[in-house]
Amino acid sequence: MSTTTDVAPYTVVIGLEVHVQLLTQSKLFCACRNRFGDPPNTNVCPVCLGMPGVLPVMNRQAFELALRAAVALNCKIARFTKWDRKNYYYPDLPKNYQISQYDLPFSSDGYLEIPVEGGTKRVGIIRVHLEEDAGKLLHGEGGKRSQVDLNRAGTPLLEIVTRPDMNSPAEARTFLEELRLLLRYLEVSDCNMQEGSLRCDANINLHVHHNGEIIATPIVEVKNMNSFRAVERAMAYEMERQYEEWKRTGARLGEVPKETRGWDENRNITVSQRRKEEASDYRYFPEPDLVPVTVTEEELERVRESIGELPAQRRLRFISGYALPEYDARVIVEQGKKFADYFERVARGLEHAKNASNWMLQDVLRTLNERGWTIEEFPIAAEKLCDLIRRVERREVNTHAAREVFAEMLEGGGDPGEIIERKGLAMVSDEDALRQVVAAVLDKNPKVIEDFKKKKGKKRAQVAGFVRGLVMRETRGKADASLVEKLVNEMIVERAGVGFDS
Amino acid sequence: MALTKEEVEKVALLARLRLSPDELELMTTQLNKIVEYVEQLREVDTTDVEPLAHPLPVTNVFRRDEVRPSLPREEALRNAPDHDDEFFLVPPVLE
Numbered sequence: 070m071s072t073t074t075d076v077a078p079y080t081v082v083i084g085l086e087v088h089v090q091l092l093t094q095s096k097l098f099c100a101c102r103n104r105f106g107d108p109p110n111t112n113v114c115p116v117c118l119g120m121p122g123v124l125p126v127m128n129r130q131a132f133e134l135a136l137r138a139a140v141a142l143n144c145k146i147a148r149f150t151k152w153d154r155k156n157y158y159y160p161d162l163p164k165n166y167q168i169s170q171y172d173l174p175f176s177s178d179g180y181l182e183i184p185v186e187g188g189t190k191r192v193g194i195i196r197v198h199l200e201e202d203a204g205k206l207l208h209g210e211g212g213k214r215s216q217v218d219l220n221r222a223g224t225p226l227l228e229i230v231t232r233p234d235m236n237s238p239a240e241a242r243t244f245l246e247e248l249r250l251l252l253r254y255l256e257v258s259d260c261n262m263q264e265g266s267l268r269c270d271a272n273i274n275l276h277v278h279h280n281g282e283i284i285a286t287p288i289v290e291v292k293n294m295n296s297f298r299a300v301e302r303a304m305a306y307e308m309e310r311q312y313e314e315w316k317r318t319g320a321r322l323g324e325v326p327k328e329t330r331g332w333d334e335n336r337n338i339t340v341s342q343r344r345k346e347e348a349s350d351y352r353y354f355p356e357p358d359l360v361p362v363t364v365t366e367e368e369l370e371r372v373r374e375s376i377g378e379l380p381a382q383r384r385l386r387f388i389s390g391y392a393l394p395e396y397d398a399r400v401i402v403e404q405g406k407k408f409a410d411y412f413e414r415v416a417r418g419l420e421h422a423k424n425a426s427n428w429m430l431q432d433v434l435r436t437l438n439e440r441g442w443t444i445e446e447f448p449i450a451a452e453k454l455c456d457l458i459r460r461v462e463r464r465e466v467n468t469h470a471a472r473e474v475f476a477e478m479l480e481g482g483g484d485p486g487e488i489i490e491r492k493g494l495a496m497v498s499d500e501d502a503l504r505q506v507v508a509a510v511l512d513k514n515p516k517v518i519e520d521f522k523k524k525k526g527k528k529r530a531q532v533a534g535f536v537r538g539l540v541m542r543e544t545r546g547k548a549d550a551s552l553v554e555k556l557v558n559e560m561i562v563e564r565a566g567v568g569f570d571s
Numbered sequence: 572m573a574l575t576k577e578e579v580e581k582v583a584l585l586a587r588l589r590l591s592p593d594e595l596e597l598m599t600t601q602l603n604k605i606v607e608y609v610e611q612l613r614e615v616d617t618t619d620v621e622p623l624a625h626p627l628p629v630t631n632v633f634r635r636d637e638v639r640p641s642l643p644r645e646e647a648l649r650n651a652p653d654h655d656d657e658f659f660l661v662p663p664v665l666e
């Protein structure tokens with residue numbers, strides 16, 4: 070989407086700073102459990118409480134996951150990396166410094182390709198680094214004291230900083246969706262914004278096109294966005310606000326100090342936040358308690374191999390390998406790795422993968438949504454669903470009856486073949502038997518033929534459709550639908566003495 | 572390159588220390604002495620010397636991603652100036 074139109078004579082420029090929590094068992098520098106939702110201050114020890122005399126030791130798995138993410142984001146991996154102390158005072162930071170990375174992050178200069186209309190767009194990644202998270206501060210009702218929970222203090226956090234490459238609120242959202250999909254595929258993070266395992270701040274300004282000149286407006290940092298939708302809406306609000314502000318003040322980039330604004334979810338606006346004095350004075354220095362980390366080419370190769378297929382590649386393979394429409398491929402992959410794996414197990418046993426896709430995107434997805442299940446909780450094994458759809462392909466059962474079998478499998482388990490047999494759902498494709506059913510239906514409804522004769526064109530087709538419905542009802546939905554269509558058409562024309570087009 | 576009183580005041584603010592005028596005077600004198608002492612290092616020619624990331628010639632010290640028991644909460648909270656048996660309590664923090 071371009072905002073360079075008559076209505077909005079500017080381009081919006083958005084960069085994101087994303088923090089994701091890593092899916093490790095233990096914290097980054099100590100052996101406390103890394104888990105959301107435990108009772109407050111039960112996953113704490115002298116290291117993450119910042120007691121004097123303790124020493125941090127790096128969690129290997131955290132570094133591995135970080136590497137995996139950075140490699141998948143096409144970053145250059147530093148052969149030598151170190152950690153630094155970022156000094157500031159806040160009650161959720163017991164050591165009074167955060168162990169982070171400053172001048173030698175472990176990775177930089179990558180990109181993520183995101184789907185945009187008519188193709189893909191590359192969003193640059195400036196850097197990805199590994200740091201520790203802070204605790205959580207709760208502001209009590211009466212406002213007399215604030216509560217501090219340090220379960221999250223010292224848990225591993227990945228900071229991902231993009232280039233200002235997004236040019237619409239929708240692109241910012243798409244980037245986040247694609248990043249989340251990627252990190253979930255990699256099993257690096259569950260990226261749950263409600264639980265705070267993915268958090269996002271944005272930098273946004275405008276390039277105003279004015280009298281043949283392009284004028285950059287001051288950059289504003291937006292915080293407090295708690296969902297992808299909030300990011301999109303905050304960006305949309307902010308770009309209009311900045312344009313109005315520019316028209317009023319004419320302020321350009323560099324002429325005013327950087328402003329921080331918070332997204333107010335209830336009022337749908339951004340609000341200027343009190344500027345923290347001396348905010349950027351973090352006095353970084355190398356963390357003396359951690360030794361540097363080096364990465365060899367062999368280790369990197371091992372990481373590359375462990376990554377396997379990424380969502381973007383999988384979408385392409387679904388389109389070329391299974392002949393799926395782009396839409397189907399996108400939606401299946403979007404549902405996550407396990408869902409796409411399930412689809413593949415079904416599709417492999419079928420004549421047409423599209424049949425698997427239809428069932429997955431309609432019947433399976435609807436069931437998952439209705440019951441709040443993940444695909445792992447879905448009770449029908451992929452092999453069983455494949456068996457059922459294969460019977461539809463082989464015309465042993467029609468789609469209508471197959472849905473009944475599906476419902477039965479959902480509730481009571483069982484085998485498609487056995488259910489079809491027990492419930493007598495096998496497709497009726499005996500032409501003589503069906504001819505008799507159609508004849509009986511027409512005998513019982515003589516008005517149909519009169520109607521057919523009176524009507525013209527499309528209306529005649531509607532009459533035939535009505536008859537088909539009656540026949541399907543007579544056969545309890547088991548008849549071969551295409552055979553029924555053929556017989557109904559033939560027999561109506563025969564009795565009416567006129568064709569469909571006359 | 573002596574530290575000014577204003578610089579010492581700023582560092583004190585960053586460290587969340589409130590200094591009386593007398594203390595500020597004293598700290599400025601003392602800090603300047605320390606900085607002066609360290610400044611001797613400037614006499615060493617460091618052209619073409621890579622910055623040292625760590626004094627130990629060791630890299631890649633890791634531990635396995637294994638959970639070990641944390642402190643009992645009662646223990647964790649015990650030294651805190653204030654707590655409510657679940658949380659540490661601090662003066663109200665406004666966002």
Ligand SMILES: [Zn+2]
Nearest residue numbers: 099101114117
């Ligand atoms: Zn700990």
